Amino acid sequence: AQSVTQPDIHITVSEGASLELRCNYSYGATPYLFWYVQSPGQGLQLLLKYFSGDTLVQGIKGFEAEFKRSQSSFNLRKPSVHWSDAAEYFCAVGARAGGYQKVTFGTGTKLQVIP
Amino acid sequence: NAGVTQTPKFRILKIGQSMTLQCTQDMNHNYMYWYRQDPGMGLKLIYYSVGAGITDKGEVPNGYNVSRSTTEDFPLRLELAAPSQTSVYFCASSNGPGGETQYFGPGTRLLVL
Numbered sequence: 732a733q734s735v736t737q738p739d740i741h742i743t744v745s746e747g748a749s750l751e752l753r754c755n756y757s758y759g760a761t762p763y764l765f766w767y768v769q770s771p772g773q774g775l776q777l778l779l780k781y782f783s784g785d786t787l788v789q790g791i792k793g794f795e796a797e798f799k800r801s802q803s804s805f806n807l808r809k810p811s812v813h814w815s816d817a818a819e820y821f822c823a824v825g826a827r828a829g830g831y832q833k834v835t836f837g838t839g840t841k842l843q844v845i846p
Numbered sequence: 847n848a849g850v851t852q853t854p855k856f857r858i859l860k861i862g863q864s865m866t867l868q869c870t871q872d873m874n875h876n877y878m879y880w881y882r883q884d885p886g887m888g889l890k891l892i893y894y895s896v897g898a899g900i901t902d903k904g905e906v907p908n909g910y911n912v913s914r915s916t917t918e919d920f921p922l923r924l925e926l927a928a929p930s931q932t933s934v935y936f937c938a939s940s941n942g943p944g945g946e947t948q949y950f951g952p953g954t955r956l957l958v959l
Contacts, residue, residue: 831902832877832940
């Protein structure tokens, strides 16, 4: 069974500082990996995804993530955080399960940005 | 192109009441999903559909029912509301299985008292 662990429930960073959000997954084969962002009162929006190929994936809003098979990780990074990045971030692993896409979400990391 | 829309945005139900959460997408996606989100628990899949007339259970289907008569609509029905169904409900759609991006609606916040 697939699973996702986001070890950090809450992270606080200063505006302009770098950011790394951790994500570890468990899956028997090469997974589909996603990062979604959820602003307060909103639905989830895809930041980036990895299927295969280059292990460094670029996403929207200046985010990137690196797939490391040996560490079963897919950490999200941003070199300089903006106040508008304050939100909750979800890592997810997806796989085709029969006729549909089974996506397992992590429990989320809430990001606070201080001036 | 509105994407995925959900109504209502917020609802209070009494125990034992029933209601339908509406979900519509205008992207002609075959795959649609219903999730519930509880604090600190991530999202859990309730039901999914791979096309009009085809639905199946996800991880937490008890207490819910769905139907899919058209490609666009995927309503979620709560027959006998219970406090345990207090949650935020998200509808999503995708163009296919596997690694396709899921597009989410803005959610419906439900409180059962």
